[in-house]
Amino acid sequence: VEGGRVGIGLWRSPGCTVAGSVVRGSRVGVFLEGSGGARVVNNSLAGCGLYVRRSPGCTVANNTVNGRPLLYLEGASGLRVGGGYGQVVLVGCSNVTVEGVNASRTTVAVLVSESSNVSVVGAELRENLVGVDVWASANVSLRRCRIVGGEVGVRAAGSAGVRLEGCSLEGPRYGAYADSSSLVALLNSTLRGCTEAAALLASARGSIVQGCVFAYNTRGLVLRRSEGVRVAGNAFLGNGYAVVLESSSGNSFEGNDFAANTEDVILESAGPNRWLGNFWGELWG
Numbered sequence: 001v002e003g004g005r006v007g008i009g010l011w012r013s014p015g016c017t018v019a020g021s022v023v024r025g026s027r028v029g030v031f032l033e034g035s036g037g038a039r040v041v042n043n044s045l046a047g048c049g050l051y052v053r054r055s056p057g058c059t060v061a062n063n064t065v066n067g068r069p070l071l072y073l074e075g076a077s078g079l080r081v082g083g084g085y086g087q088v089v090l091v092g093c094s095n096v097t098v099e100g101v102n103a104s105r106t107t108v109a110v111l112v113s114e115s116s117n118v119s120v121v122g123a124e125l126r127e128n129l130v131g132v133d134v135w136a137s138a139n140v141s142l143r144r145c146r147i148v149g150g151e152v153g154v155r156a157a158g159s160a161g162v163r164l165e166g167c168s169l170e171g172p173r174y175g176a177y178a179d180s181s182s183l184v185a186l187l188n189s190t191l192r193g194c195t196e197a198a199a200l201l202a203s204a205r206g207s208i209v210q211g212c213v214f215a216y217n218t219r220g221l222v223l224r225r226s227e228g229v230r231v232a233g234n235a236f237l238g239n240g241y242a243v244v245l246e247s248s249s250g251n252s253f254e255g256n257d258f259a260a261n262t263e264d265v266i267l268e269s270a271g272p273n274r275w276l277g278n279f280w281g282e283l284w285g
Contacts, residue, residue: 007048010035023048027129028107049087049107053135056092065106090115097121108133112140120145134159142167156181164189178204186212197222201229214239223248236261245270253278
């Protein structure tokens with residue numbers, strides 16, 4: 001199978017088998033949705049990877065992504081893994097640490113699906129459709145990760161307690177994208193050169209953005225239908241639009257620095273938000 005949006009897609013197909021196939025250049029190589037008990041064995045994926053959700057009890061073995069092993073863990077607990085994999089997929093796992101993954105040009109370099117208490121540490125991820133994808137999971141942390149290029153650096157959907165700390169996101173379309181996720185934390189990280197938005201938080205309640213540098217992005221921080229987000233001690237430098245509020249209210253902006261942005265703040269159907277002690281670069285002319 002070559003090219004296309006999905007190479008091999010299996011929806012509501014329990015007990016299916018994908019074996020001995022070669023998939024090249026698809027956005028998603030093999031996609032499992034509602035296909036519990038599937039067997040995915042002895043396949044070669046190039047420029048794409050595996051995506052799994054709502055499909056428990058799968059057997060995934062002896063597959064490669066860009067010539068390197070695909071690590072698939074389901075129901076694992078208390079493990080520390082890392083290094084040498086073309087893709088890492090965690091399904092229904094808890095208390096797992098993934099260290100030092102260096103993966104490029106795949107669908108999702110690290111997929112965390114329906115899992116909890118997962119740490120991704122020191123990853124180097126380049127030109128993936130999504131660097132780290134967190135789906136329907138809780139308490140997932142990324143520390144000291146570097147993500148370069150691709151569509152989305154880190155994506156969280158339907159999750160809670162996703163935390164980025166000390167990370168570098170350079171040049172993807174979206175740096176961090178959280179949708180319908182709560183308690184998201186972006187801390188002490190650098191988000192630079194993102195062509196759509198450095199961070200977009202949609203319906204993200206109770207989240208925090210603190211100590212980050214947003215530099216030379218088309219848009220820096222976008223809050224969409226969000227409330228209760230605390231944005232404190234960040235630097236917004238040389239962005240097109242530094243902060244965009246879309247239908248968002250009840251958020252607080254404290255002690256942030258705005259300098260050399262085309263527009264510091266854009267309000268689109270935004271309600272009242274709290275602004276305290278921010279520095280506006282225009283005061284220096």
